Amino acid sequence: MATALVSQIIGCGSYLPERVVSNQELATRVDTSDEWIVERTGIRQRHIAAEGELTSDLACHAARRALDAAGVLPAEVDLIILATTTPDHTFPATATRVQAMLDTRNGFAFDVQAVCSGFIYALAVADNFVRMGQVGTALVIGAETMSRVLDWGDRTTCVLFGDGAGAVVLRGAVAALPDAQGIPGRGILSTHLHSNGHLYDILRASGGPSWTQTVGHMRMQGKELFRHAVVNLASVVEETLAASGLAQKDIDWLVPHQANLRIIDGTAKKLGLPKSRVVTTIDRHANTSAASIPLALDVAVRDGRIKPGHIVLMEAMGGGVTWGASLVRW
Missing domain, CATH: 3.40.47.10 (Thiolase/Chalcone synthase)
Structure with a gap:
């Protein structure tokens, strides 16, 4: 009988660009105000990528921090999935650029595009690969430079978005039995x-x-x-x-x-x-x-x-x- 595998999240990391843009600063560019934005969205500020700072750069920073937190070397990664709607180029996949930046030579890398749902989609795909025993360690990243696709004259959208990246490391493990309360293992x-x-x-x-x-x-x-x-x-x-x-x-x-x-x-x-x-x-x-x-x-x-x-x-x-x-x- 085959051993049941489960994907465990063993580390996470994130990265935000240095530049912070407040609602007050946006109010000098478009017809809006801090009160209007906060009341309708809850947003007070956002981070914006620097000129020349790409989605792959944000993704790589977050990935390195996740790998460090997990105690995993880049060489141990079998799969990289990058969820993004703002890739560096139309093709190839930005994940392959991250693979090279991390100097990860094993396995394979590709992008997933489901906009704001992208990370959940990427997590599901990686989880399936791990459960099937096809990869042992997977790196799942969500990274965006949404500022590059905003119309900064449209107050209904430009106030809503920011740039950043987050990542998790998955590793396959034998599924544990539920605990005394019936809740499944990690x-x-x-x-x-x-x-x-x-x-x-x-x-x-x-x-x-x-x-x-x-x-x-x-x-x-x-x-x-x-x-x-x-x-x-x-x-x-x-x-x-x-x-x-x-x-x-x-x-x-x-x-x-x-x-x-x-x-x-x-x-x-x-x-x-x-x-x-x-x-x-x-x-x-x-x-x-x-x-x-x-x-x-x-x-x-x-x-x-x-x-x-x-x-x-x-x-x-x-x-x-x-x-x-x-x-x-x-």
């Missing part, structure tokens, strides 16, 4: 992915290689996106808990995609979780798309909130429209 317990291509246009970039041969700018139907986010995130959270045989009371921490504080608060309320058990970084990071969950995760691990044995729920929704959730025992 590792990724369940991941669920969804998309609805009929909603393709409500969050997109206005360009593309096969359309305009330009990158284009962010375009978003905010009210429509918000409406679908509330419904879809609640549904996928219920699905994820049911698949793991756990209840809402078993969740120690919610680490949501940092898109809008009202969405975060709404999801927590549906789960019956107090704000004290929700990891929120949107005020400092803004929406960093695929980087937001691993950034927030790393903050909560390093400040000691997330501890071994804790049940951590991660969820996100992004363009496509895509959404998903993952449940992890730390």
